[in-house]
Amino acid sequence: MFAGKTTVLLQRIQAEADAGRRVALVKSDKDTRYGLGCIVSHSGKKMHCAAVASLSDFKSNKPELYAQAEIIGIDEAQFFDDLLSFCQSAADWDGKTLIVAGLDGDFLRQRFGSALDLVPLADSVTKLSSRCEICGRAAAFTFRKTDDRRKEVIGGADIYMPVCRKHYVNGQFAMEAARSVVLESHSPQRDPCSSSPERKLAIG
Numbered sequence: 747m748f749a750g751k752t753t754v755l756l757q758r759i760q761a762e763a764d765a766g767r768r769v770a771l772v773k774s775d776k777d778t779r780y781g782l783g784c785i786v787s788h789s790g791k792k793m794h795c796a797a798v799a800s801l802s803d804f805k806s807n808k809p810e811l812y813a814q815a816e817i818i819g820i821d822e823a824q825f826f827d828d829l830l831s832f833c834q835s836a837a838d839w840d841g842k843t844l845i846v847a848g849l850d851g852d853f854l855r856q857r858f859g860s861a862l863d864l865v866p867l868a869d870s871v872t873k874l875s876s877r878c879e880i881c882g883r884a885a886a887f888t889f890r891k892t893d894d895r896r897k898e899v900i901g902g903a904d905i906y907m908p909v910c911r912k913h914y915v916n917g918q919f920a921m922e923a924a925r926s927v928v929l930e931s932h933s934p935q936r937d938p939c940s941s942s943p944e945r946k947l948a949i950g
């Protein structure tokens with residue numbers, strides 16, 4: 747996150763529109779933070795879009811928009827279960843150009859949705875990185891600052907921060923240590939007289 751995916755997507759869609767091409771922008775309706783009619787980057791740039799539950803909904807519920815669009819921009823691609831089938835058929839059979847922005851991995855660095863499955867079908871792929879919020883180095887990973895373990899948790903800088911490899915690993919270690927301290931303190935078998943081993947909780 748914070749790597750500039752939405753910024754680049756909006757810039758490319760704007761450039762295509764300025765060149766006279768018919769464009770459409772789509773995002774998942776799971777993200778309601780800025781209302782459903784807009785895609786907004788973390789730095790505040792925004793454009794109108796269609797917010798849909800699935801990409802097949804976009805095609806069936808907005809048939810004119812789909813039919814007239816030469817270029818379709820998709821943001822938050824990780825949230826669309828039908829990403830692969832939609833992109834394949836739109837590009838291969840309907841002649842659309844797709845510009846897709848999304849996360850490849852989640853806060854645990856596990857694959858997120860099917861953005862990775864698009865790689866062999868794409869003409870080109872750009873992996874962006876942010877700046878580590880702790881040391882300023884290139885940040886390829888996203889650290890979740892809360893204890894929520896669900897894969898999908900909508901949010902921005904309130905919940906997530908971009909981190910480099912070192913600070914990702916340190917942060918995960920600190921979270922695990924904190925979690926085990928909490929679990930131990932709630933365990934009925936715990937001997938109140940025994941002292942817990944020292945744990946490092948600092949990230950950095």
Ligand SMILES: Nc1ncnc2c1ncn2[C@@H]1O[C@H](COP(=O)(O)OP(=O)(O)O)[C@@H](O)[C@H]1O
Pocket residue numbers: 747748749750751752753754786787788789876877879903907908
């Ligand atoms: N905590 C943050 N860390 C890094 N960048 C941030 C942060 N908060 C806001 N930004 C801004 O967000 C921009 C990237 O926003 P955006 O294009 O929405 O990224 P992405 O879609 O990859 O999450 C950065 O260029 C920076 O100006």
Ligand SMILES: Cc1cn([C@H]2C[C@H](O)[C@@H](COP(=O)(O)O)O2)c(=O)[nH]c1=O
Pocket residue numbers: 747748751752777822848849851852853854888897898899900901902906
């Ligand atoms: C890492 C991670 C992110 N999310 C959510 C949080 C945001 O709502 C989006 C990512 O938005 P961005 O344009 O890339 O900033 O995804 C999530 O649900 N689970 C995660 O592990």
